[in-house]
Amino acid sequence: MPPAETSSSTATRARPFRDGLLTLQPLRLLGSRCTACDCAVFPARTFCPACRAATVDPVELSPVGRVHSFTVVRQAPPDVEVPYTLAWIDLPTDRVRLMAQVVGVPPEEVTLDMPVELEPAPFGVDDTGSELVGFRFRTSAGVSS
Amino acid sequence: MSLAPAHVAGVGMTRFGKYPADVTLESMAVTAARSALADAGAELSAVDGLYVGHVFGGPVAGQRIAARLGLDGRPVSNLENYCASGATAIREAWIALSAGLHDVVLVIGVEKMTDRIAGGVRPDPGDLDAAIGYVMAAGHAMSARRYMADHGATRDQIAAVAVKNHAHSVHNPFAQYQKPITLAQVLDARPIAEPLGLLDCSPISDGAAAVLLCTRSGLRRLGLDATGPRVRGVGLVSGSVQTGLNDLNAEDVSHRAGQEAWRLSEVGPDDIDVVEMHDCFTIAEIVRMEGLGLVPRGRGAAWAADGETALGGRLPVNPSGGLLSRGHPVGATGAAQVCELTWQLRGAAGGRQVDGARAALAYCKGGTVNGTDGGSVTTVVMTA
Numbered sequence: 073m074p075p076a077e078t079s080s081s082t083a084t085r086a087r088p089f090r091d092g093l094l095t096l097q098p099l100r101l102l103g104s105r106c107t108a109c110d111c112a113v114f115p116a117r118t119f120c121p122a123c124r125a126a127t128v129d130p131v132e133l134s135p136v137g138r139v140h141s142f143t144v145v146r147q148a149p150p151d152v153e154v155p156y157t158l159a160w161i162d163l164p165t166d167r168v169r170l171m172a173q174v175v176g177v178p179p180e181e182v183t184l185d186m187p188v189e190l191e192p193a194p195f196g197v198d199d200t201g202s203e204l205v206g207f208r209f210r211t212s213a214g215v216s217s
Numbered sequence: 218m219s220l221a222p223a224h225v226a227g228v229g230m231t232r233f234g235k236y237p238a239d240v241t242l243e244s245m246a247v248t249a250a251r252s253a254l255a256d257a258g259a260e261l262s263a264v265d266g267l268y269v270g271h272v273f274g275g276p277v278a279g280q281r282i283a284a285r286l287g288l289d290g291r292p293v294s295n296l297e298n299y300c301a302s303g304a305t306a307i308r309e310a311w312i313a314l315s316a317g318l319h320d321v322v323l324v325i326g327v328e329k330m331t332d333r334i335a336g337g338v339r340p341d342p343g344d345l346d347a348a349i350g351y352v353m354a355a356g357h358a359m360s361a362r363r364y365m366a367d368h369g370a371t372r373d374q375i376a377a378v379a380v381k382n383h384a385h386s387v388h389n390p391f392a393q394y395q396k397p398i399t400l401a402q403v404l405d406a407r408p409i410a411e412p413l414g415l416l417d418c419s420p421i422s423d424g425a426a427a428v429l430l431c432t433r434s435g436l437r438r439l440g441l442d443a444t445g446p447r448v449r450g451v452g453l454v455s456g457s458v459q460t461g462l463n464d465l466n467a468e469d470v471s472h473r474a475g476q477e478a479w480r481l482s483e484v485g486p487d488d489i490d491v492v493e494m495h496d497c498f499t500i501a502e503i504v505r506m507e508g509l510g511l512v513p514r515g516r517g518a519a520w521a522a523d524g525e526t527a528l529g530g531r532l533p534v535n536p537s538g539g540l541l542s543r544g545h546p547v548g549a550t551g552a553a554q555v556c557e558l559t560w561q562l563r564g565a566a567g568g569r570q571v572d573g574a575r576a577a578l579a580y581c582k583g584g585t586v587n588g589t590d591g592g593s594v595t596t597v598v599m600t601a
Contacts, residue, residue, distance in 0.1 A: 089348070111460050113588070115345060121458035121588075141366075141465055143358035143410040145350065149336040158355045158410075160363075162462050169462055171349050171587075179411075184366055195348075206348070 089195040089204040092116060096205055099192055100132040103168060112166045134165035135190035137209060144179040157182055161209055176211035187212045219483055220315035222447040223430040225599075226439055227257025228556040233393040233424035233544030235331045242274050242329040245425035246282040249552075250325055253427035259439045264429075265319035266292040268310045270302035270326040271548035273333055282325060297548075299583030300497065301453075302326065303426065304551025304595035308451035310430050320435030326552030327425035334421050337409075338547070345587040354418055356585060357498035358410035363465045364500060364518070365412075372412055374518035376403035378499035379416045379541050381527045386538025388568030391553070393422055393544030403499075417499040422544035426552035428559070446562035448555070449484055452477030452596035456589030468508025470591045474580065475509040478596035484576055486510055491561050491571040492532065493554035493579040496539040502526075505580060506534065509596075528569060536561065536569040547583075554579035555597060562601040575601045 088094045093115055094101050105112040106120035107127045114133055119126050142159035145152075157174045159182070174188060188209035195206035229252025231245050246269070254261065267288050269279030279293040298305040303326025310322045337354055340347040364370055380400050386392035398416060406414035436443055454473045479485055489511065496502035503517035511532060512520050520526050526534040537543045537557040540550060558577040560566040577599045584592025 090345075093345075113458065113460055115588070117458070122460045140462070141359040141363040143355050143362065143412075144408070145352060145355050145358075145410050146408045147336055147354070147410070148350075148352050149339060152336070152350065152352075156350055158350055158359070160359055160465060164462070167461050169459070171346060171351060173350055184362070 085201070086203040086205050089206045094207055095132065096192070099190060099207070100135060101170070101190065101207060103131050103133045103166065104128040105131040112168050114168050114170045133168055134163050136165065137161040137163045137188050139174065139182060139184060139186045139188060140169060141184065142174060142182050155179060159209070161188060173208040174211065175208055182211070220312070220450065220481065221432065222449045223311040223314045224433065224436050224443060225428060225446045225448065225555070225559045226259060226321070226431045226436065226441055227253040227255070227429040228427065228559045229253035229256050230391050230426035230553055230556050231424050232391045233422045233546055233549070233553070236423045238332055240423065242271070242278060242327055243282050243285045245329065245423065246325045246327040247286050249327070249425035249427040250286050250323060253323065253429045257429045257439055257441065259321070259429060261287050263321050263438055264288055264291065264323050266313065266322045268294050268296060268306040268322060268324045270296045270304070270306035270551060271328055272297055272299055272302055273328060273330060274548065282327070288323070298593040298595070300495065300545070300547045301551055301581035301583030301593045301595045302548040304451065304554070304579065304581040304597055305453065305593065307428065307448065307551060307555055307597055308453055308595060311448050311451050314430060314432045314435070320432045321438060322430050324428045324430060324552055325425060326549035328546035328548040329423050330421045330546055331423050340585050346585060351585070352410070353585070354410040354413060354498065357500050358413045360466055360504060361412055361500035364504060367464070367466070368515035368518070370518035372404065373400060374522040375499050375503065376400055376417065377522040378496060378502050379403045381521060382496060382535045382539040382541045385528060385536050385569050386542035389538050389543060392538040392542050393420060394538070394542045413498060413500070419497045419540035419545035422546040424544060424546040424549045424553070426549045426556050428552055428555050446559050446599055446601055449598045449600055450478060450481030452481055454594050456586055456591035458588050459590055466504045468504050468590070470594050471505045471508025472510065474594040474596045478578065478598050482598035484598045484600060488576040489532070489578050490574040491536060491558070491577045492534045493537060493557055493577070494534050494539065495550070495581045496535055496541050497545060499541070501582070502534060502539065505582065509580065528571065533571045536566060536571055551579070551581045551595060551597070554581065555599070558599045562599060
């Protein structure tokens with residue numbers, strides 16, 4: 073379920089940090105799906121990397137995934153706050169793997185194959201003061217829904 | 218397909234390390250270049266063109282170097298393929314020689330990092346991964362965690378790569394570090410991106426390496442015979458967009474780079490006696506050797522721990538100390554690997570000599586691109 077950051081009061085002034093990457097109402101990642109071989113990818117591309125067909129359709133990807141691998145980043149360039157948990161997230165429904173940060177449990181409690189759900193992540197503000205919204209995943213194990 | 222080999226007339230490099238501000242990109246490149254020319258007994262006037270690999274050197278760094286060195290006026294090409302930049306310069310030089318464009322060319326790989334890079338390297342700011350919080354160490358850490366889960370490998374086995382490579386560099390006067398480390402030191406080091414710690418990561422370094430490459434007529438111009446090592450071919454591939462939920466450590470990009478190397482050089486994987494492998498992180502050496510097909514899938518960590526990839530082992534990897542211990546000035550690394558393999562194939566590598574080395578492979582991987590299995594990969598095949 074969507075956390076508090078997507079309340080309607082902020083949603084009116086919020087927009088994705090990159091066009092075409094995600095929708096906010098509801099929160100979904102935007103990929104592309106090949107009309108020939110059905111392969112889905114994220115982010116969306118104009119071609120199918122699996123079969124090289126040039127005909128793809130936009131697709132909203134499943135918000136439910138699992139941790140395929142992860143790390144706790146303890147050192148990063150000076151402008152990046154550490155620590156944070158970075159993971160390869162598999163979306164089994166769409167057979168898509170993508171990189172994202174994971175929140176919801178302490179880093180030492182993240183495990184391989186842990187279930188996670190998509191949620192918005194604050195990404196600063198743009199020149200006009202609109203909130204920019206990115207994405208991350210929250211561990212769904214043990215969270216009531 | 219077979220292009221003529223490029224003969225190595227001379228090699229030279231600076232010791233890699235952290236140097237003060239007055240040791241500049243240009244001055245390091247000049248030092249390495251003069252060393253390579255002296256190794257060949259060649260005069261600057263013999264050089265037809267200059268190929269320079271660098272990442273952070275800024276516009277026309279190669280021409281700045283040429284003007285300092287005395288090669289002003291010659292054709293100069295600047296090559297950037299992130300950590301494969303130096304090897305990409307070797308490839309372009311080899312192509313120019315085999316095409317008959319030049320007969321004697323100088324390749325320089327150079328990087329000044331310690332005054333401009335802190336906390337590790339990362340993708341271009343425009344790449345989606347950078348926005349997500351990707352740093353290079355994180356990608357390799359996720360590779361390591363999955364590798365351990367999939368193959369039953371241990372943290373100690375992965376750490377053994379660092380112990381091995383630091384042991385090798387004790388004998389390398391050009392290495393940033395020249396002292397052995399213990400397994401406990403690797404395991405107890407400050408965590409960078411778990412499970413990897415500081416000693417699983419190559420350092421941020423300054424340095425330059427240079428290689429003088431020739432055609433056969435170029436060798437005659439220099440008064441040299443053709444008995445020295447040669448570059449038989451240089452593969453270059455790029456990462457491809459990944460789909461599905463496959464093995465995170467499939468290393469298809471390394472497999473394809475290997476296939477290119479064997480195709481271009483007409484040397485086979487079974488012929489290789491020694492490898493200079495891009496061990497930017499401990500786990501990277503393991504999975505890339507497996508991707509090339511030089512180590513059985515899932516066995517690389519055990520091979521490292523059992524000494525199979527150490528000097529005296531079945532297939533020595535990184536006798537120089539590799540990136541972990543020689544240091545990793547990113548644009549210089551590919552040229553430094555060719556310097557090392559030249560010494561190995563001449564039988565001139567001293568205490569780190571691989572006995573009877575006749576054929577060698579150098580592998581570099583540079584950069585990452587969102588959604589792909591890498592930026593660029595180069596594979597240099599050399600024979601004695």
